Every structure is written in C-alpha cells, then in structure tokens.
Amino acid sequence: MGDDYPLNISSLLRHAALNFPHTEIVHRRIDGSWGRTDYAGLMQRVNRLAYALDSLEIGAGTMVGVLDWNQLRHLELYNAVPGVGATMLQLNLRLAPADLMYVVEHSNAEWVFVDESLLPVAEGLADKVDVKGWIVMTDKPSSEISTTLPNVHFYEDLLTDQPEHPEEYNWQFIDEDTACYAGYTTGTTGRPKGVLYSHRSMYLHTLGLISALKIDYLDCVMPVTPMFHAVSWGFPQAAVGAGTKIVLPGRFTADNIGFVAEAMVDEGVTVANGAPSLFAPILESIRKMPEAPDLSSTRLVSGSTEPPLSLMKGFAELTGANVIHGYGASETSPLVTYNWRLKPELADLPVEDKWDLKRYQGVPILGTEVRIVDPEGNEMPRDGKSMGEVVIRGPWIATSYHKLDDSAERFIEGWWRSGDVGVITPEGYLKLTDRLKDVxxxxxxxxxxxxxxxxxxxxxxxxxxxxxxxxxxxxxxxxxxxxxxxxxxxxxxxxxxxxxxxxxxxxxxxxxxxxxxxxxxxxxxxxxxxxxxxxxxxx
Amino acid sequence: MGDDYPLNISSLLRHAALNFPHTEIVHRRIDGSWGRTDYAGLMQRVNRLAYALDSLEIGAGTMVGVLDWNQLRHLELYNAVPGVGATMLQLNLRLAPADLMYVVEHSNAEWVFVDESLLPVAEGLADKVDVKGWIVMTDKPSSEISTTLPNVHFYEDLLTDQPEHPEEYNWQFIDEDTACYAGYTTGTTGRPKGVLYSHRSMYLHTLGLISALKIDYLDCVMPVTPMFHAVSWGFPQAAVGAGTKIVLPGRFTADNIGFVAEAMVDEGVTVANGAPSLFAPILESIRKMPEAPDLSSTRLVSGSTEPPLSLMKGFAELTGANVIHGYGASETSPLVTYNWRLKPELADLPVEDKWDLKRYQGVPILGTEVRIVDPEGNEMPRDGKSMGEVVIRGPWIATSYHKLDDSAERFIEGWWRSGDVGVITPEGYLKLTDRLKDVxxxxxxxxxxxxxxxxxxxxxxxxxxxxxxxxxxxxxxxxxxxxxxxxxxxxxxxxxxxxxxxxxxxxxxxxxxxxxxxxxxxxxxxxxxxxxxxxxxxx
CATH class of the missing domain: 3.30.300.30 (ANL, C-terminal domain)
Structure with a gap:
C-alpha cells in the first residue's frame, strides 16, 4: 500500500510548485527592500541550486552549515539541501563563538553558506574550523564583497553558472531515515547538544502542524521564529506543504520590528510563530496603527516561554488574533502540545478561568504521547495536581543526541525526558510548573x-x-x-x-x-x- | 528522530481516549434507538474486545471478516482488530453472493463478525466457505437469536466473559507495514480485486484527511458512506484521530434516510461523507424541516460520482453547507483530490464558472502525486485541454492487488493506473472526462x-x-x-x-x-x- 514510497521533506516544494505555482512568496532583503516570487519561481531556483550543490559534490552524507536570517535563499536551502540527500545544519548565530565553533566541528560540517551581513561571524570562525569552503549569499555583484574567508564561492554565481536545462533537476527519492536537518540545543549548561531530524520525522511533523493549525492554501504564513533554530518550529515546511503564501521578514530585532508588524497586516498574514518577546513589540506596533486591523482569522503560535495574559488579551481585543501557546523543544521537532481552542466540555468556565487556561501548554497534537512521571518513571495521575517530569515519545521525538555517548539518561525506553515538571488536568491540558532542576x-x-x-x-x-x-x-x-x-x-x-x-x-x-x-x-x-x-x- | 516509532492506526483511539475521554459518540442501533458513549467508554469496550480476540486466537496474520452497517461495534472492530495485529476484511454486503463467497475464500478469512440483521447473508455463505467460526453482534440476549450458522459466538458474551482487569489491555506496537484492513473492489468486469491497507498507509491517509478537511475536536463527524466499503473513505479514523464527536447512523437506505438528516442537524454534524445518491434525499429531508438549519461550517464530502450542481447549490443556498467533490478509489485509500475552496487566483471568475469549477475533481491533497499520461505513459501538459489517463502514486496508493498475478498492467513503476481519463487545468484542478475504456x-x-x-x-x-x-x-x-x-x-x-x-x-x-x-x-x-x-x- 505505497509503503515503499518514502516520506521526503523536499517533496513538499515539488507538490507546491506543481499545484500552487502562482502562489506568492514575499521576502525582505538585507537592504530592507521587498521582493516577490511564487512557487514556480522558487522551484526554478531550487532546481538550479541542486545543480550547484552537485557541482560542489554536496550530496548524500554531506553536512552543510547555514548562517542566515529568515530570507529567501534560506528557504531555498531548506529545500535543495535535503533534496540532494545532504543535511542542512542550522547555525544559531546567537551562540557564543566558542559554541558555534564546537557545533561546526562536532557536526563535521563541510561547507557553510553565509549571508553577507553575517560575514564577520563566519570570518571569526574560519581559522578555527576545518571546512572545505564558504558560499556567500548576497544580492550584490561578487566583486563588491571583500572577505578574509578562504575558498569562497558566491551563491548567485553558482546559480547562474548551470548547465543547459537548469530548471529540470532529476530529483531522486531519499531514504526517509536520512537526516535532512541538524540543529544544536542552546543549553545553559555544558556544550550544545546535536539533534538530527530525519526526512520521515520532519514530514510527519509538517503534516501534524498543518492539521493542528488548519493551514491551507488560503492562508498566508510568516515564520517569525528564526529559521536558524529549531527548524523555525516547522513553519516554513508547513507553509510549503500546504501551498500557502509566505512572507519572509528577513533580518529584524525586537527593537526594530515595526516593518514586520506592517507586513503582517499588509500582506494578510494568517499564521505566524514567535516568542512573546517578539509578539509583544509587534502588538505595540499594531497599537500605533491609525486603524486596528482585523486579524480574526490569524493564529499566532507563541512558544519558548509562557505568553503573558496581557499579550493574549491585547491581540484578541485589538485585532481578534488568537495567540496559541505551544510547547516543544529542539529535541521534539518541536511541536508537542498546543492550546488551540477550549474543549467544548469547558464552555461553561468563568471567563477569567478560560483566560487562565489559555496560559497552559495545552493538549498533545496527534502523534505525540505525553506523560508525567515520578523519579522512578511511574506514570502520575492526570488530576491537575500531581506533579511529574514531562516525558514524550512519538514519530518526531528524538531518541538520542548526535554523537553523544552520555545522552542515555535523557532517553528512557523510547521516551525523551524533557527536564520540565508539570501537571495534566483531567481534561487533558498540560501545564508546566517548573524545571526539574528548580522544583x-x-x-x-x-x-x-x-x-x-x-x-x-x-x-x-x-x-x-x-x-x-x-x-x-x-x-x-x-x-x-x-x-x-x-x-x-x-x-x-x-x-x-x-x-x-x-x-x-x-x-x-x-x-x-x-x-x-x-x-x-x-x-x-x-x-x-x-x-x-x-x-x-x-x- | 523517532524513526523506530511505528505509525499504528490503532494508536488513534488511544490518543482520543487519553486526550478526549469525555467527547461523545452517538450511535443508532438496529432497532432504531439511539445510544451514547464517549471515547473513554469506547476504549473500555475495545480493551475487552482485544481480550476477546486473544481468546479466539485472533492475532498477527488473522484475516477477520465483518458484515455490518455503520454501527458502534463496527467502530470497535475498526480499532481492536488492527490493534491485536490482525487484518479487518470489509465485506461489502451489496456484493452478489458469488462475489462475496469469492472474497471470503480468496482473502482466507478465518472468522466473520456479522450483525444480527445480516444473518441471512452470512447463512447463505456459511456452507460454501471454510471459516473457523462466526461471531454474531446483537443487543438481544444470545438465547433469542436463532441461526443456522455453525461455530457461533456472541460478541457481547465475549466482551462480558473477560479476565479480572479487562479495561487494561497491553497494546503492543505493530510493524507499520502490517495490513490493518483489507477490501475488495466492486469491478463491473471480472472478480473483485483485493487491496490491503497497511497501518502506515492508513495512518498517513488519516493525517491527510484531517488536514485536508481541517477537522479538530470541535467538529462532529458522521460517516454516511458505508463502513464496509473503502474504509468509509477514512472518516471514522479521521474522527477518532482528531478526537471529534462521532454520529454513527446505523442502517439506512436512500429511501429511509430522514432520521439521518435529522441527526445531522440535531447533533451538530460538521463533517460527513456520501455519494450524491445519499446526499440528494438528505437535502430533500432538510427542505421539509420547519426551519432551514444553519450548516455553514459543515463540509459534505461527495464522492463516487460527480455531484449535480443542483445538489451543491441546494445545500449552499438552503443551509450554507459546502459540498466538496472528492476523488479516489479503493486502490487509493481513497482520498486523492478534493475540491476544497476556490484558489485565490480564481476569485474573479464569473459566478457560474465558479460553480462549474466546483464540479471538478479538484486539487491533489498533500502526499498524492497525480499525472495524466498518454498511452505510452508520457506525461501530458496541464493545459486544461490535453486528455490523458489519470495515474497516481503516494504513500497511501496501492502498488499491487492482493494475490493477483495479472495485476501488473494496472501498476506502472509505482504509479496506479486509474482507468479514468481527465485533464488538469493550469491552476492544478483535475477534471475527469471519461473512463479509458469509453473514450x-x-x-x-x-x-x-x-x-x-x-x-x-x-x-x-x-x-x-x-x-x-x-x-x-x-x-x-x-x-x-x-x-x-x-x-x-x-x-x-x-x-x-x-x-x-x-x-x-x-x-x-x-x-x-x-x-x-x-x-x-x-x-x-x-x-x-x-x-x-x-x-x-x-x-
């Protein structure tokens, strides 16, 4: 029954290019200008990029680092690198230089793609790591770029410089257990820990995300969460898989996020993700708009920390947008639970209790199994009171760290120990109460x-x-x-x-x-x- | 990355029982009365049923036939039989007796579950097939049932007669390539052809269906399409996976379908499936209601033949319900394409052209690949004019018929030849124009x-x-x-x-x-x- 048909993350774009060729992709460049293409155009560039990767002998087994913001070429790499059987390594540009160096070395990255704005980061690494070469991504002519990087190629030159039929790359099925992406945690103690994401796990996570957030081709998705960390929570892939319009906000900071808010309104964004620390200034920007926009069909998935009530209420009251608290980690692809909408059985709760419940981490999405356990690993009752460590398993939950011998204690019989402590209510809502080390x-x-x-x-x-x-x-x-x-x-x-x-x-x-x-x-x-x-x- | 975690169709109910224990399941009995339970209650009975299957030595490799309407016990079998590693064989009670006999024999069915109302069908088969025994499903005391069937057990007696902790069955992971269901086509020429559905393919189809129709736990699903054919188009599984309220309409015919329409309105059904020949009398019943119900969030998936414009317009104008034309076959699990909503790029079409477009088979859902090809197998252009045979591949598309040596001509390099002829528009909509044998x-x-x-x-x-x-x-x-x-x-x-x-x-x-x-x-x-x-x- 089609069981030999492998789940390939790179097939999502081929689906979109074939079935939604004219759907727009809007992207902000490093110089602040906006560009527009569509899935047909994206596919053409990804085909050329795949030839370029071939020409550098990047293929099965190659680890390819990327240092970039939420830009168009980053999205192209998200699709082309796994498509040729290689693994895209996310380089978190906010890591300390020593940690970044460790990640490049530990993962055996052979090539690194770097945006021109991040050349200083790359140059700081170059003499400390052993890579074959660097590929600079810029809209300027390559002659205008000066860099101390050795063995430099230029992305756009590679794309131009391709054979006779560059728009028809011969995509092959990839074994679904192959790693399509790799990422490292930003643990506060010890070295970053590596996680490999297989084609299968990412594909299933994408399907899970699309169904959880009810994303379809009438939506418009903006990945606000960095594309260099935790695979942007799977949002770029879900957008491509569902054939939605995409808005890539490029480079921004919490202090310079007004244009992101404006694009959200102007382009009709209906799905976005981010930490409360980003959504808060976006809300403030929207408050300053002459007229409050109607975002009543917009789902804002908020992760990493609990969204403050003021943020959730602010968006709801001003725009109608639904701020959805989600829970996950690098080890979980990341989506595990989310607080979508109130269960019908809770419809009679007092309004303030409903708001309080929206701060909970929510209900497991289909595919993930969540339990709370005592220190001996025994399951705790789902009574809303008993606290236990949250353990998780499922088809997109890590079962080991990459090349880390002492990782066994975090993985028990197929379950990942999150290090979070929480309760589960009788209605099935997870609520985190602490970190295990702090309880x-x-x-x-x-x-x-x-x-x-x-x-x-x-x-x-x-x-x-x-x-x-x-x-x-x-x-x-x-x-x-x-x-x-x-x-x-x-x-x-x-x-x-x-x-x-x-x-x-x-x-x-x-x-x-x-x-x-x-x-x-x-x-x-x-x-x-x-x-x-x-x-x-x-x- | 969780790649050893198998996709098991029977895990859907465990997800629902854990996370949506109080969500209702409403079901009509053969005597016309309605019953109510919830996912916690369903899980308890499925646990007992699994023990009962163990006691009959029904397990890995056993083929188990079922003759039943859309009733509660049928839903229990949908979950318990795959859960113990056995295969549930759908027996289409509308098949000619000779064909039904062929199906039981060809599939090597060892046991058959039969609803009391279908005893005559089973009794007609009993002396012509070689099965170990028959399990009669009835709400009456077994003493009140008289039958000529040999080796008879009674479903409710088996459930009652279980060990000390019958609510805690020790579910095991099943290899995801194992067949969870089997069904036979109702081809007009030759013998029915068997299709095996693996756990993996059904699980992926379920995820695909949930995301395609945007089903969540606020929905209410009514499987109108028979549960004894083409796995009821995957609707019972999608409902369980999403944790929705379920309404099982039991036994009905196109001439006696008024109570189905009433239940649809009274129970708040938001998702249903059926052939136009069933939706038409349902619409007529709704027309006769004193007040037209508001079904504006209801999605009615219409398959098998093209829904007449009058049906689609009738539902839309009277109730606001969206009749969605879907396309598939037993060989495709079945959903391949569906006509969800108009693509944004077509928003300016004249209104009658929009209605005409709704009669098209629609756009492939994520996971399926659809092409039209000429007799030599070359892909035809997607210009809305070039006609070709529709060929399909994907993770839930059959790649062979069960134990049929001469099936090769219907499967070419991983693609299933549908025998349908159609065109694909530049916007990606499939439109069937003929059967290959009639063009x-x-x-x-x-x-x-x-x-x-x-x-x-x-x-x-x-x-x-x-x-x-x-x-x-x-x-x-x-x-x-x-x-x-x-x-x-x-x-x-x-x-x-x-x-x-x-x-x-x-x-x-x-x-x-x-x-x-x-x-x-x-x-x-x-x-x-x-x-x-x-x-x-x-x-």
Missing part, C-alpha cells in the same frame, strides 16, 4: 518554585521573586524565597506568608525570606537559580 | 464520450444520450451517438450536429446518430456501453 523536593513531595514565585509577586510590595530549594537534613530540601521589593520596599516574612496562605499548605511555606536588591540572571535573561543556590550555601 | 480514440486523438453526451443532452428534444467508439479502419475508432428522444420525440442527425457545432471540431462529430427507445444499463444503473458496442458490431 523543590521536600519530604518526598514536590513544590513548584514557579507557582510560589507567581503567588509572592501578587503582593503589591513585591517586584520580583525567586524561590529555590536549599539542602535540608530532615526533608532533603526546603524552600527559600528571594524577594525584590517594589521601589526598594522592605518585605517581611509575614507579608510573604500572607499571600501564600490558602494557596499553599503550611509545610510548603518557605523557611526563609531574603530581601535583596536584584536577582541574578543568565546571559539570556533567565533567573540564575544555580547561582542563588550556591550563594545560599556559601552564606 | 473514443480517433485518428490518434481522444474524444470524450461524456462531454459529447452532456452536450447532446442540452438539446431540448433529447432525454438521454450515449456516445460510443466503433471500430474504423482508417481512424481506429469513430464516435456514434445513441439518443433517446424526450416523450418519444424523433431527433435528427442535423439537430444533434446543431448542438455540437462550436463545442466540438468537425472531425469529432459522430458518424451516426441512432434514435432508440431506451439505453441499456448495468445492474448498478450505469450506462452499459460494452453492450452498446457489441450491439453496433452485430448490426
């Missing part, structure tokens, strides 16, 4: 540090709070709260107990409350609880 | 018999028309038209030419026009062109 293990029970922090921050005098577990002889760990007062206010232990009582059992209350000027944060802005714990131990 | 091959060109018949029937004096190709020494074949006059009217060759001129080239006009009282039809009501051709040859 406080006291007397055989778990106390959520995040829940307690949120509760403490409800006190009007409190600006910030961090709750950590500190060693305790009798109970293993006990909670301690660090608190920053608003405008330097003093906050007493009694005042903290006041807001916690009723919401937490007496034995869960923190043993100590430490008032401090500021809380330590990591380079990416997360609370550095590791440092707090060692500060406590030293004190 | 007229004249002077190296093809003339569509159906197009010409439709054109002739535009003449007010014409009631019916059939156009056949008759042998010709010079041109291979030439068209001849058989015409039935309205109210016995005489129709001249000139009058026929009159309506054809302008629409057909001069060389395409029929050599002869034969006026006759009536046209021969097959047992299922289709024009019997084979008989017409032999009548012509004899005359």
């Amino acid at each position: 406080i293990k006291s007397g055989g029970e778990w106390i959520s540090s995040i829940d307690m922090e949120n509760a403490i921050m409800d006190h009007p005098k409190v600006l910030e709070a961090a709750v950590i577990g500190v060693p305790d002889e009798k109970y293993q760990e006990r909670p301690v709260a660090y608190v920053v007062g608003r405008d330097g206010a003093e906050v007493s232990k009694d005042e903290v107990y006041e807001v916690l009582t009723g919401r937490f059992a007496k034995w869960q209350l923190p043993d100590d409350v430490v008032v401090t000027d500021q809380l330590p944060r990591t380079s990416v802005g997360k609370l550095d609880k590791k440092l707090l714990r060692s500060q406590w131990s030293e004190a | 007229i091959k004249s002077g190296g060109e093809w003339i569509s018999s159906i197009d010409m018949e439709n054109a002739i029937m535009d003449h007010p004096k014409v009631l019916e028309a059939a156009v056949i190709g008759v042998p010709d020494e010079k041109y291979q074949e030439r068209p001849v038209a058989y015409v039935v006059g309205r109210d016995g009217a005489e129709v001249s060759k000139d009058e026929v030419y009159e309506v054809l001129t302008g629409r057909f080239a001069k060389w395409q006009l029929p050599d002869d026009v034969v006026v006759t009282d009536q046209l021969p039809r097959t047992s299922v009501g289709k024009l019997d062109k084979k008989l017409l051709r032999s009548q012509w040859s004899e005359a």
Whole structure:
C-alpha cells in the first residue's frame, strides 16, 4: 500500500510548485527592500541550486552549515539541501563563538553558506574550523564583497553558472531515515547538544502542524521564529506543504520590528510563530496603527516561554488574533502540545478561568504521547495536581543526541525526558510548573518554585521573586524565597506568608525570606537559580 | 528522530481516549434507538474486545471478516482488530453472493463478525466457505437469536466473559507495514480485486484527511458512506484521530434516510461523507424541516460520482453547507483530490464558472502525486485541454492487488493506473472526462464520450444520450451517438450536429446518430456501453 514510497521533506516544494505555482512568496532583503516570487519561481531556483550543490559534490552524507536570517535563499536551502540527500545544519548565530565553533566541528560540517551581513561571524570562525569552503549569499555583484574567508564561492554565481536545462533537476527519492536537518540545543549548561531530524520525522511533523493549525492554501504564513533554530518550529515546511503564501521578514530585532508588524497586516498574514518577546513589540506596533486591523482569522503560535495574559488579551481585543501557546523543544521537532481552542466540555468556565487556561501548554497534537512521571518513571495521575517530569515519545521525538555517548539518561525506553515538571488536568491540558532542576523536593513531595514565585509577586510590595530549594537534613530540601521589593520596599516574612496562605499548605511555606536588591540572571535573561543556590550555601 | 516509532492506526483511539475521554459518540442501533458513549467508554469496550480476540486466537496474520452497517461495534472492530495485529476484511454486503463467497475464500478469512440483521447473508455463505467460526453482534440476549450458522459466538458474551482487569489491555506496537484492513473492489468486469491497507498507509491517509478537511475536536463527524466499503473513505479514523464527536447512523437506505438528516442537524454534524445518491434525499429531508438549519461550517464530502450542481447549490443556498467533490478509489485509500475552496487566483471568475469549477475533481491533497499520461505513459501538459489517463502514486496508493498475478498492467513503476481519463487545468484542478475504456480514440486523438453526451443532452428534444467508439479502419475508432428522444420525440442527425457545432471540431462529430427507445444499463444503473458496442458490431 505505497509503503515503499518514502516520506521526503523536499517533496513538499515539488507538490507546491506543481499545484500552487502562482502562489506568492514575499521576502525582505538585507537592504530592507521587498521582493516577490511564487512557487514556480522558487522551484526554478531550487532546481538550479541542486545543480550547484552537485557541482560542489554536496550530496548524500554531506553536512552543510547555514548562517542566515529568515530570507529567501534560506528557504531555498531548506529545500535543495535535503533534496540532494545532504543535511542542512542550522547555525544559531546567537551562540557564543566558542559554541558555534564546537557545533561546526562536532557536526563535521563541510561547507557553510553565509549571508553577507553575517560575514564577520563566519570570518571569526574560519581559522578555527576545518571546512572545505564558504558560499556567500548576497544580492550584490561578487566583486563588491571583500572577505578574509578562504575558498569562497558566491551563491548567485553558482546559480547562474548551470548547465543547459537548469530548471529540470532529476530529483531522486531519499531514504526517509536520512537526516535532512541538524540543529544544536542552546543549553545553559555544558556544550550544545546535536539533534538530527530525519526526512520521515520532519514530514510527519509538517503534516501534524498543518492539521493542528488548519493551514491551507488560503492562508498566508510568516515564520517569525528564526529559521536558524529549531527548524523555525516547522513553519516554513508547513507553509510549503500546504501551498500557502509566505512572507519572509528577513533580518529584524525586537527593537526594530515595526516593518514586520506592517507586513503582517499588509500582506494578510494568517499564521505566524514567535516568542512573546517578539509578539509583544509587534502588538505595540499594531497599537500605533491609525486603524486596528482585523486579524480574526490569524493564529499566532507563541512558544519558548509562557505568553503573558496581557499579550493574549491585547491581540484578541485589538485585532481578534488568537495567540496559541505551544510547547516543544529542539529535541521534539518541536511541536508537542498546543492550546488551540477550549474543549467544548469547558464552555461553561468563568471567563477569567478560560483566560487562565489559555496560559497552559495545552493538549498533545496527534502523534505525540505525553506523560508525567515520578523519579522512578511511574506514570502520575492526570488530576491537575500531581506533579511529574514531562516525558514524550512519538514519530518526531528524538531518541538520542548526535554523537553523544552520555545522552542515555535523557532517553528512557523510547521516551525523551524533557527536564520540565508539570501537571495534566483531567481534561487533558498540560501545564508546566517548573524545571526539574528548580522544583523543590521536600519530604518526598514536590513544590513548584514557579507557582510560589507567581503567588509572592501578587503582593503589591513585591517586584520580583525567586524561590529555590536549599539542602535540608530532615526533608532533603526546603524552600527559600528571594524577594525584590517594589521601589526598594522592605518585605517581611509575614507579608510573604500572607499571600501564600490558602494557596499553599503550611509545610510548603518557605523557611526563609531574603530581601535583596536584584536577582541574578543568565546571559539570556533567565533567573540564575544555580547561582542563588550556591550563594545560599556559601552564606 | 523517532524513526523506530511505528505509525499504528490503532494508536488513534488511544490518543482520543487519553486526550478526549469525555467527547461523545452517538450511535443508532438496529432497532432504531439511539445510544451514547464517549471515547473513554469506547476504549473500555475495545480493551475487552482485544481480550476477546486473544481468546479466539485472533492475532498477527488473522484475516477477520465483518458484515455490518455503520454501527458502534463496527467502530470497535475498526480499532481492536488492527490493534491485536490482525487484518479487518470489509465485506461489502451489496456484493452478489458469488462475489462475496469469492472474497471470503480468496482473502482466507478465518472468522466473520456479522450483525444480527445480516444473518441471512452470512447463512447463505456459511456452507460454501471454510471459516473457523462466526461471531454474531446483537443487543438481544444470545438465547433469542436463532441461526443456522455453525461455530457461533456472541460478541457481547465475549466482551462480558473477560479476565479480572479487562479495561487494561497491553497494546503492543505493530510493524507499520502490517495490513490493518483489507477490501475488495466492486469491478463491473471480472472478480473483485483485493487491496490491503497497511497501518502506515492508513495512518498517513488519516493525517491527510484531517488536514485536508481541517477537522479538530470541535467538529462532529458522521460517516454516511458505508463502513464496509473503502474504509468509509477514512472518516471514522479521521474522527477518532482528531478526537471529534462521532454520529454513527446505523442502517439506512436512500429511501429511509430522514432520521439521518435529522441527526445531522440535531447533533451538530460538521463533517460527513456520501455519494450524491445519499446526499440528494438528505437535502430533500432538510427542505421539509420547519426551519432551514444553519450548516455553514459543515463540509459534505461527495464522492463516487460527480455531484449535480443542483445538489451543491441546494445545500449552499438552503443551509450554507459546502459540498466538496472528492476523488479516489479503493486502490487509493481513497482520498486523492478534493475540491476544497476556490484558489485565490480564481476569485474573479464569473459566478457560474465558479460553480462549474466546483464540479471538478479538484486539487491533489498533500502526499498524492497525480499525472495524466498518454498511452505510452508520457506525461501530458496541464493545459486544461490535453486528455490523458489519470495515474497516481503516494504513500497511501496501492502498488499491487492482493494475490493477483495479472495485476501488473494496472501498476506502472509505482504509479496506479486509474482507468479514468481527465485533464488538469493550469491552476492544478483535475477534471475527469471519461473512463479509458469509453473514450473514443480517433485518428490518434481522444474524444470524450461524456462531454459529447452532456452536450447532446442540452438539446431540448433529447432525454438521454450515449456516445460510443466503433471500430474504423482508417481512424481506429469513430464516435456514434445513441439518443433517446424526450416523450418519444424523433431527433435528427442535423439537430444533434446543431448542438455540437462550436463545442466540438468537425472531425469529432459522430458518424451516426441512432434514435432508440431506451439505453441499456448495468445492474448498478450505469450506462452499459460494452453492450452498446457489441450491439453496433452485430448490426
């Protein structure tokens, strides 16, 4: 029954080019200008690119690094590199140089494609890594580019310089277990860990995403999440697979995102993804528009951290857009759960409870299996109260890290241990309550540090709070709260107990409350609880 | 990347039971009463059924026939039989007894499940086939059932009679290439041909269907198409996979379908499938309702024959429901193309052209590849004019018939030859124009018999028309038209030419026009062109 027909991620574009040749792809260039093509045009360039890859002997087994923003050539590489049987390695340009070097070396990347705007990043790597060559992507004539990179080729020259029938590449089926993409995590501790994505897993994830978000050829998809990390959450592939119009916003930052908001409205974007830190300034830009746009058919998938209620309500009230909280990780392709719409059985919830539920990570999409387990791996009840580590398996969930011998402890009998702690409600909604390393293990029970922090921050005098577990002889760990007062206010232990009582059992209350000027944060802005714990131990 | 995680059709129900335990399943019993359960309840019975199958030694490799309407136990078998590694054989109760016997024997069915209302069919087979036993499905006490079947078990007794923890069956992963279902075509010539559906192909088809029709847990699915043929077009699986409410209409006929229409409205059905011959009386029933229901979010997938414009317009105008023309066959799981919504690039078409386009078979769904080819297998241009045989390949398209040595000619290099002739428009819409055996091959060109018949029937004096190709020494074949006059009217060759001129080239006009009282039809009501051709040859 067609079982020999392999699932190939690169077949998505061929489907789009054949069935949606005239559907537009709008893309922003590095100089700020916008370009337009369509699937027929994209396919022509991808055919030429495949010949170019052949000419460099990039094929089965070659690891090909890419340093680029959300630009058109990046989308071409997303399709051509897997199409010739090679593996596209995502190079996260925000990684520390030492980590980026490690990724290139550890993955055995043989070639690196780099956008002209990122030449300094590449040049900083060039003498420390062993690659065959660099391919520079630019709209300028190659003569105008000066670089210290060795063995340089130019993308557009390669595409021009192709044989007689460059628009008819002879695509072959690829074994579906072949890696089409590779990416590395940005773990805060230790080296980045590599994940290989197979054609099969990416294809299934794409189908999952299309069905989860109900994407079809009447939609318009904008991948806001970087295409150099976690395969842009699968959005470019889902867009191509469904034959939607695509808007590629190019290079932008949270501080310079107004044109992204404008394009979203002007081009009629109906599906986009991003972190709350990007959606928040987009919402602010939309607020400043002379007229609030109608985005009532728009689905904004928000990941990486919990979207604030103000963000979700803001979009809903101003534009009608649905901000959908999604959950996943590099190891999970990434989509695992999403908070699509309220289940019919919950229709009678009070409105504020409905909003609160929208902050949950949501329901597993078809294909993924999600459980919460105790430290021995036993499944915990789905009662909305029992906390456990979230473990996940399915056809697009990693079962090992790339070339990492000590990865076994993160993979148990086919399940990936997420390191997240959460509860599952009787209605099937996942809610994360903590990171496993931050949850406080006291007397055989778990106390959520995040829940307690949120509760403490409800006190009007409190600006910030961090709750950590500190060693305790009798109970293993006990909670301690660090608190920053608003405008330097003093906050007493009694005042903290006041807001916690009723919401937490007496034995869960923190043993100590430490008032401090500021809380330590990591380079990416997360609370550095590791440092707090060692500060406590030293004190 | 999870590549060892097999795609198992039976995992869909486990997903639904875990994540949508309280979603309702409404089902009509053979006595006309309605019952209600939910996914948690269904899962409990499927767990018990799996134990029952174990007790009969039904497992890996066992072929299990089912004779049933669209009832709850049928849905249970859809899930439990593949879940234990066995294959569920669909027994089309409308087949001629000799064909049904052939199917049971050819497939090596070892057990047959039969609804009490179909005991006469089973009893007619029993002494002609070699099966281990029969399992009778009834809501009555088994003592009230009298049957001549040998080796009889009773379904409900088997479910009751299970071990201590009957709700916790230990489901195992099944190799995804294992056949989960089997079905036989109802070809008009020769023996039925068997098709095996693998877990993998069915799972992928289910994902394809869910994304194509945008089904989610807010939907309500009613499988109107028989569950004993072409796996009910994949609708029961898509419903379970998406965790929708399900309404099973039980036993009905086109003449007794009023309660199906009522349930559709009362239960809030948003997705249903069926042939035009079923949707037409459903529409008539809705017309008679005191108030026209709002079905504006309802998608009615219409297959097997082209839905008449009056049906599509009728539903749209009266209820807002979208009748979607779909195309497929037993060999294709079945969905291949569907006419979802107009592509944005066609938004400016005149309204009647839009309606005409809705009669087309539509655009391939993601995963299927569709081409039209000439007799040598060369791809024809997608210009909306060039006619060719439709060939299809993909992860859920058959690549052989079950145990049929001479099936090679229908499968060419991974493509299934459909035997249908059609064109593909530049916008990618497939339109069938004929069956390959009926198209007229004249002077190296093809003339569509159906197009010409439709054109002739535009003449007010014409009631019916059939156009056949008759042998010709010079041109291979030439068209001849058989015409039935309205109210016995005489129709001249000139009058026929009159309506054809302008629409057909001069060389395409029929050599002869034969006026006759009536046209021969097959047992299922289709024009019997084979008989017409032999009548012509004899005359």
